[in-house]
Amino acid sequence: MSTKMKGRMDPAVSPVVGVLLMLVVTIIIAAVVSGFAGGLVDNKDKTPQASIDAILTQSTTFGNEYELVFKHLGGDPINTKNVQLITTWTNSTGVTNYQRTSAPSYNDTTSFEYRSGSESNYTLSELNTHYSYNGTDTYYNEPYLVVPGDTPADGTGLETELWWGNYIFKSGDVAKISTTNMGLEKDYTAIWGSGGVQSENEATPVIKNFQYLTENDILNVKLIDSLSGGTIYEKNVNVRG
Template sequence: MVDIMIKKEKRNAEAVSPVVGVMLMLVVTIIIASVVSAFSGGLVSNTQVAPQASIDVQVDTSADTTMGGTDYKMTFSLLSGDSIQTKNIAIVTYYENSSGHIYKNKQTATSNATDLYQYGTLTRVPFINDAKYGYAGDNPSVDFGNYTWSTGDVLSTGNIRGTAALLGLNVAESGDISDPDFGSGSVVDVKVLHVPSGQYIFDKEVIVK
């Protein structure tokens, strides 16, 4: 009789061991899942959301200078949507000429400024074209990266030198774009990147007029 009871207890102990093992595995799995969930939740809550905006970009080789002439000019118009702090965005441009040479540029709030008018006054393009901020040229308040871009605001490269600087092109001593392929009909890939979120606010191919 004693032997029978010992055998039953042994069988019961053997049956309990796998159950305990499974329960321990479940507990460990639940703990790991909780940690991963908490970590993922933290990542989501810390991720910045890109502004939602409708943007129009134009590249014009015969833009009116309002002084009786024409010039190369690139403009960015915020048609509607959220206001955008330009310190948080980068403008990425990509142009390939007929021989396969690639011009690529990334303009940020820390990019070099340009002497647009050859007066020794510097402006980081595209500047905000609004009289309330003052005029471009040694006026940091209009420089890209230093202002908030709101609905109705137009950003401009000003002239051929500013346009070349934004597109990564060069201006010859003659005052023309040094790449003879670039002109009306050229296609430039333009992206506006919201750096904190890593998302593009604008991403289109723009045909030069």
């Protein structure tokens, strides 16, 4: 009798087990596909994580004027090509000064001299630093990567490689916005040995209306990842005397 019952139960049990197995397999495949797709999205849109500091202080390059210095203290390397630098500050009357800095676009068909004898294919109107000295025009994009003994448009060493948008900002690196970019007028007589020559940035400065900042004003600085839209870094920087 037991044998007969077993024989009757087998046909009923087998379809149920088969359906359950198919359901389990389907769930596993769906989970694997979902995890893989999620991993692709996470990798594509991940915001770089890094420890950075920003200081707005008196310039070590141009005497008693100011410069904004970024220091990468550790964490992910940051491709400045994919980063928006945003600066904001509000004056005593409540007027907010906002400025966004991006990487310049590369143009294969058009070139220009970013300094005498040196050409570049980056879109001139997108470079944020333009000044003249003794009749020579110079163009580049800040913040520039600090390399000892080199500057971003001096005709020697690294040139466009130091421009914002063209370098990877990694642990130990320093990037700088010099006073030339701040929209300030500066007498270079004592530095360059040329009588009464003045230079002023004629392009869009990194900090709007910087010349009106006073000691103890607060400058908000943000680094935004263009790919993910996430904030890499933000700090309220106190203007130091």
